Amino acid sequence: MLDRHQLTSDLLADYALGFLSPEEAAEVEAALDLHPQAREELNAYLNGLTDLVMDLGPSPVPDGAEDRLMARLNADLAAPTHTRATAAPAPQAAAPAPTPLQVPARRPWLYPVLAVAAAAALAVVLLPTLRGTPHDLAYYQRQPGSVTTPIRTPAGQTVAQVVRLTDGHAYVRMQASVPSGRAYQAWKIENGKPVSLGLFKGQNYVAALPAGTVFAVTVEPETGSDQPTTTPLFANAI
Known part of the structure; x- marks a missing residue:
């Protein structure tokens, strides 16, 4: 790793x-x-x-x-x-070492x-x-095998739409934009603790998330937070 x-x-x-x-x-x-x-x-x-x-x-x-x-x-x-000059090979070549991950x-x-x-x-x-355009949600909903789930508050207000894709990715479309100077921050809940998945300033987020991942979104400073500083807008298994 x-x-x-x-x-x-x-x-x-x-x-x-x-x-x-x-x-x-x-x-x-x-x-x-x-x-x-x-x-x-x-x-x-x-x-x-x-x-x-x-x-x-x-x-x-x-x-x-x-x-x-x-x-x-x-x-x-x-x-x-370009290669370096090397000494003549030994009569018996050594076993090749495992090849590490190399940057081209x-x-x-x-x-x-x-x-x-x-x-x-x-x-x-x-x-x-x-990009936050009206066509984003429809784009993902058109993917073969996609499943859309609305995320609602207890009062019934829709705060986000989640589209689960067959390749293991999940697309999240927030219903509203964040205020100036703030950003959405995505989290997954592991062993009862939030783990940051990064910021997104627009209304759209997509990532490879195993089915059943408990996914949450909070509004944070645009520099991000190590731990949530606001009440999650939602925390649902997706």
């Missing part, structure tokens, strides 16, 4: 841009559940990519641009890396290019998660 110090900004960027293998990505996802500050950093990075999409505007993509981009990326990924080599020119490409993909895949 990765610790907080191993969840570097470079590793989170590689995860967001899809540079990691499925095994490495799964290891990062498992560590994010234990380190809410790293998840907040990842969310900030994804929000930055989303803002990039919004700033670009609806410019048409030139003909052949996708093929040229993929050809350039494939050529770069296939290029051999940084390519300064590649990140601005991939940021635009990834942002374009995020506009389709992640924008409903990060």
Whole structure:
């Protein structure tokens, strides 16, 4: 299991841009559940990519641009890396050591290019998660096998809608926005204690949550809190 110090900004960027293998990505996802500050950093990075999409505007993509981009990326990924001179091998090779999780080599020119490409993909895949538009709830409700559950107060007022997806994710749409200078903070309740799942300033939150997770939302300072400082708007098994 990765610790907080191993969840570097470079590793989170590689995860967001899809540079990691499925095994490495799964290891990062498992560590994010234990380190809410790293998840907040990842969310900030994804929000930055989303803002990039919004700033670009609806410019048409030139003909052949996708093929040229993929050809350039494939050529770069296939290029051999620089190696050090090594001594002649021993007559009998030692057993290979386990390969640790490694961050792919940084390519300064590649990140601005991939940021635009990834942002374009995020506009389709992640924008409903990060932007509060009237179509967000409908988007998730249209996913095959999704189940929607309204969260209501004892008086019958709806405070949120939860959409459980078949891939293990849950989408939460809060009914109202938070006041200026405040933010929603998500929590899961484990052994009777709240564990932070990070902040979300809009009305939308999505995360991989096992079915039956006791999920709660509070209103906190926009910098977040180690423990809830207000009464939860709700705390329900989702």
